[in-house]
Amino acid sequence: MIESNPPLQQYYGRLLQESAGKGHQNRSCFYDPTHYPVIAECELPLIDLDGLKRCDRRERLACSAAICKAASEWGFFQVINHGIDTELLRKMRREQVKLFDMPFEKKETCGLLNNSYRWGTPTATRPNQFSWSEAFHIPLTKISEPACWGEFKSLSEVINEFAAAMLRLSRLLAGILAENLGNPKDAIEEICDESTCFLRLNHYPKSEEETFGLVPHTDSDFLTILYQDHVGGLQLMKDSKWVAVKPNPDALIVNIGDLFQAWSNDEYKSVEHKVMANNKMERYSTAYFLCPCYNTLIGSRTESSIYRKFTFGEYRNQIQDDVKRFGHKIGLSRFLQDTNPLIMKSD
Template sequence: MDSYPPILRHQNNQPQNLTNPNNTTDPNPIQDSDPVPTIDLKYLNHKNLDEACKEWGLFRLVNHGIPLTLMEQLQDVTIQVFSLSFESKQEACNECPITYFWGTPALTPSGKALSNGTQNINWVEGFDVPLSKLEQFQHQVPSLESIRLLLLDYATHLSRIATTLFEAMAKSLDLNLKETKSYLAENTGIVRVYRYPRTDVGWGMEVHTDSSVLSILNQDDHVSGLQVLKDDQWLTVKPISNTLIINLGDMMQAISSDTYKSVSHRVKVEKDIERISICYFVFPGDGVMIESSKYKPFTYNDFREQVQQDIKALGHKVGLGRFHLNQDS
């Protein structure tokens, strides 16, 4: 328990008012099967990719080209990092570009009170790692230095995968590739590593959409938790070794003028076992204007600021609705 942030230790010993992930009153039933579409990156079928983006906003990627040994090493070192004491993790991130967060999604300051006086507590802790700054520092904590070096290698694969997929999507959408290059800016890439503690109450992460163009998830091989909303049913995305889960974010939905969807998803926690996941997010470049037939022109910075304002004032993200042409913000 010493490795958990105090607020999660405290919450674990208190009566909970949060929704139980297994609550049978959930208005959207959970379906155990996993019909998530599979896309083969080595033999990329543009028609299948286009259908997955339109119908799901999410797919499983195989033949992605990342060495299995690298993915396994990342998982192992991530477990080592999270096993450090809470105080050690806090101190280790004081003088480096990595941000340590807990109890909330990364966009919300950890444990910050909302305007209604409550706290938005999720069962999660994590590290936010801006990939463009990884080469600028070395770390004295061995496990953090190990994960830094592994992520330098991992980042080259993530950039390759994201670029390949985005260019295929842009072609299917008849977008001008020269003009869309800055929609996927490599220097915006970040990795977030998450640990979801053992508990039988609450959520690891509540229902949300990602704000990114693309998100690339390397989830735990043995512990499920990711659920996606499809046709008013929650589907559990089963963990399968040596595969990645790709989901589209709000920026991709806007770029595609709602042809592609930003998928709603959540993370369920388990009573008896922790879950580790590693996710890559990539965004449009600074100042890049997203112009769409469905939305008012906006930059990702405009979007991010609005999300932060809404979380602080309302306790949740409103997202693309704020920028829709038919919406009075």
């Protein structure tokens, strides 16, 4: 048995036993069949952001058009020449590995960054609701507070630099996507700043089980920028099929979140994705979430809007309520105009 830090095997094993005790003798019934198998491996659209700096206007427009097309057709894309220094990315990963290498008891009790440490899925009642991973989910309002860091001074310096670089990149991309919809280029910048965004440091330990490192979900932000390692495991829904994303060590991955889908009136797609745990190698990733403040009103400028207007705070509260009641996020379908979605409670 693979020893895990944190004790994921112990928790997951208990869920297996409880499911078996309820009459689920066939292991395949622990999983939603739409999640298996993976049909193919794909390479996400790869966009060279150097095109945005070219003197030729046509080249700049072509690069912007590629970003908007990928956001509409895939909901995911990769960027190279993104302006974030390679050495900064390496330092971020070294500090992240050092952080997760701490004993579990210390991670749980150190109180780092306002007790931002999370592991597994506390709300899970079945194995297919459990994420085989641990994370520090860090509100960026906290990173400038020295008292939050304790002995992790070097991590503090790197995260501050990393978060600032990610904010610049996310605003650049969001500005292009907003302008394509007929909005001012700084429309997203005005409602998203360093005080409203989040950084999530992820670690996926090795697992003997074929299980989710991160359960299928969509992101509840405007957009996410992901820095991942070479291990792979990220999968997304494309044309109603799961496809595995081939890792590209030179690129950052960008995906559209629920807020941009609603704001764009479904022009941009917030695509369901997941991470599968690996039985040979552990995996690390760092995600930057571009979020507005909680009282920000989300709504399309078009007259025939698919969704009713809602605040980011209202959206997050609804998600938390649905996870408690049903074990999973329901998301944007809750906010369709004049529609009450049919919710099927899991057995």
